[in-house]
Amino acid sequence: MVNFMLKITAELENLTNLQPQNGCDDPNFSYFFKLRCGRCGEVTQKETCLTLGESLPIPNSKGTTHLVQKCKFCEREGTVTMIPGQGRPLTMEDSESGKFAPLMLFDCRGYEPVEYSFLGLWKAESLGGTLFENIDLSGGEFAEYDEKGECPVMISNLRATFVVTK
Numbered sequence: 001m002v003n004f005m006l007k008i009t010a011e012l013e014n015l016t017n018l019q020p021q022n023g024c025d026d027p028n029f030s031y032f033f034k035l036r037c038g039r040c041g042e043v044t045q046k047e048t049c050l051t052l053g054e055s056l057p058i059p060n061s062k063g064t065t066h067l068v069q070k071c072k073f074c075e076r077e078g079t080v081t082m083i084p085g086q087g088r089p090l091t092m093e094d095s096e097s098g099k100f101a102p103l104m105l106f107d108c109r110g111y112e113p114v115e116y117s118f119l120g121l122w123k124a125e126s127l128g129g130t131l132f133e134n135i136d137l138s139g140g141e142f143a144e145y146d147e148k149g150e151c152p153v154m155i156s157n158l159r160a161t162f163v164v165t166k
Contacts, residue, residue: 001107001108001109002107002108002109002112002164003083003105003106003107003108003164003165003166004105004106004108004112004113004162004163004164004165005086005102005103005104005105005106005162005163005164005165006031006033006087006102006103006104006105006106006113006116006160006161006162007100007101007102007103007160007161007162007163008090008100008101008103008116008118008158008159008160009090009094009095009098009099009100009101009158009159009160010090010095010155010156010157010158010159011095011154011155011156011157012090012092012095012124012154012155013152013153013154013155013156014126014127014128014146014149014151014152014153014154015092015124015125015126015127015132015153015154015155016089016091016092016093016124016125016126016127017089017090017091017123017124017125018089018090018101018122018123018124018155019087019088019089019090019103019122019123019124020103020120020121020122020123021120021121021122021123021133021134021135024084024086024087024088024089024103024104025052025084025085025087026052027051027052027053028051028052028053029051029052029120030049030050030051030119030120031049031050031051031082031104031116031120032047032048032049032116032117032119032120033047033048033113033114033115033116033117033162034046034047034048034113034114034115035048035069035078035080035111035112035113035114036111036112036113036114037071037073037074037076037078037110037111038076038078038108038110038111038112039071039074039076039110040071040073040074040076042071042072042073042074043114043115044072047115047117047119048067048069048080050066050067050080050082050106051066052066052082052084054066056068058079059077064081065079065080065081066080066081066082067079067080067081069111071110076110077110078108078109078110078111079107079108079109079110079111080106080107080108080109080111080113081106081107082104082105082106082107083104083105083106083107084104084105086102086104086105087101087102087103087104087105088101088102089101092127100159100161100163103160105165106162112162113162114162116160116161116162117138118137118138118140118158118160119137119138121133121134121135121136122135122136122137123135124142124153124155126146126148126149126151126153127149127151128146128148128149128150128151129148129149130146130147130148130149132144132153135155137155137158140156140158141154141155141156141157141158142154142155142156143155
């Protein structure tokens with residue numbers, strides 16, 4: 001069993017608290033990434049989608065998980081289980097110092113997560129207090145004008161990494 005923490009960073013201009021629309025532990029938010037087989041190293045061609053609100057039984061076990069999948073190359077079966085309560089929003093301070101913010105923890109058995117995709121809807125707050133919701137980051141950036149704060153706001157240079165944690 002290996003735990004991988006998904007961490008994100010971005011350049012935030014006049015924005016803070018970037019996170020999924022209903023928070024890091026939103027049961028309906030979908031996390032999209034590719035998987036690398038722990039046995040043969042094959043990477044899935046398409047992204048896998050995991051959602052906290054959808055779980056299934058682990059074969060030959062009493063537990064549940066969020067994904068059970070066989071490698072198409074070597075046919076080894078693996079699971080990925082999401083562990084909520086470990087994430088937090090990306091702040092302006094994180095962005096300015098180049099730090100990554102933890103988003104979600106994944107317990108991976110037989111697979112390693114790679115290549116996270118910023119899909120789904122996100123939210124962020126301007127430094128002037130305006131809440132921007134339903135942000136689509138699939139194009140790699142977001143730009144808008146904050147009427148209340150009278151300044152442009154922007155999210156760019158999105159990056160994600162999976163870090164092995166204990």
